[in-house]
Amino acid sequence: MIDVWAPALVFMALSLAMGVGMVVAARVLAVKSKDTLPTRTVTYESGEEAKGTAWIRFHPRYYVVALVFVLFDVEAVFLLPWTLNVKGLGWFAIAEMVVFLGVLLLGWGYALRKGALRWQ
């Protein structure tokens, strides 16, 4: 049995070694600075000065917008490979894509109708 599972064990050992190795290597190789300027410990925010903490409350509207975004995101994931292969697949593939887009369009209509994109 061990010979069947050997690749999995090697894989797990390698993953563990990789993670631990990186942390250890960073400790060993990192340049240690002697000065203790406060700016060294501040979060880098693209040149902006960081204000407050990361634990703030986000408006729940973002969640709905993110959901609608996923709708089109997934659509693109399926559309791109489809465009490359549609010639060889024929009418069946076209019909399937029309159905798929129809369902997504229905979802889009639902989101619009229920006011998911109104920013109240």
Added chain:
Amino acid sequence: MTDTSTLTNFAPLVLDLMVVFTALLVLATDILLPAGRKKGLGQLTAVALAGILGLSFVVDTSGLAFSGAYEGSAWTLFFKRLFLGVGALVALGGTEHVDQRYPGRQGELWLLLLSTLLGMMLLPGARNLILFVVAFELMGLPLVLMAAWPKTEDADGPGRKAPEAALKLYVVSAASTAITGMGMALLFGASGSLALADLAGAPQTPLLWLGLFTVIAGLSFKVGAVPFHQWVPDTYEGAPTPVVGFLSVAPKAAGLAAFALILLEAFGSAQARWLPVMLFLTVITLVVGNALAVPQNDAKRLLAYSGIAQIGYMLIAVVIGTEAGQAVLLFYLAGYAVTNLGAFLVIEAVTGDAPDADLGRFAGLYQRAPGLAFALLIFLLSLAGIPFVVGFWAKLYVFMAAYEAGLGWLVGLGAALSILALFYYLRLAKAVYLRSVDDPQPVAAGGGLKLAIWLCLAGTIGFGAWPAPVVDAARAAAAAFGG
């Protein structure tokens, strides 16, 4: 597995695709209907499901699909008809409740009902672990949302117990999915195949058995078998009653189909391995379910524990593993579906807007609504297994099949517990018939709800007086199982 000849064969999935189409239709209609006029959505769902049920007697849905990952047979068709019938009855009986309580969000609830129905309909036909898990999840997740439906911003309103009901169901669902998924990963690791047919032929390693028993534990959560049952009463108490009626019937039937698939279809040849574990589960489910039902003072909690006990009887039919056992399981499920759903619909009619379903609320029901009182009495007698309603035949056939399989002691235990069960069912009946009230208030139940209750009553009495057609259908379906 590389056979692609059945990849585009959709014939076995015609009924399932019709349910998908119905779901899209409900969604589209919901968009078009103005606010305040959405009651038609529930009626649309009921009519569409009844229509698909009728269609199931016309079209041929047997055969393989998706390269053998899905198999349609008389066995899967029996389950599909059961789910479609239950779905139609719930939509019919629940329309008024949904229209009065949640006028603005009816479409979503029916959409969720259709989604969970789709998962249930796919599950018995799954012959592949991936499809099995996907169908299982499609069934489980919408149920959580449906249980949470009464929740509003009013923390003391009628929906105050809904968050608890939904959260408990959610946590248990998530845990059972995680455990089932882990077990399936182990099964796949031990056998190297996702096809159910290949699992039992795998090398008999401890890994395989660990996987099997993990899957059994995960499924036990779903059907609410003891010791995985704690969520059942709390969820039943807080969720909307029509949803509870659905929850107490359809997912249980699907869970038992899943048990049959894993234990019999996949591991039928290894019955000696799992039989002791399953017998243990069955016995404690029977004992604990019946014992804890006795002290309950809330009709929904009482029926929750009685449902756990009923699962025990159905598990007997599964674990004996014979073809007769399968036929009995299907008959039991059909009878239990109309009976238990009917009982919950009567509770809905009586306790409608009340914050709980205390037994006291049923006092003098025979004065307030003689018809409903009679229907409830018949449902309770059927659940208890009194001749000659459907529950009597169901229990009798289970005991006969178990006796033939050499489990005489289990028959003795089941029969003894049935007498205990009669006691707690009659406690509810006593409140209905033997306690009078001074000023009987008539029960205000809508037409759809009443029609659904009468249909359930017709099924309970009809299957009891003339069980032959259902028995024949169940036998034919059982013969197709495992073929």
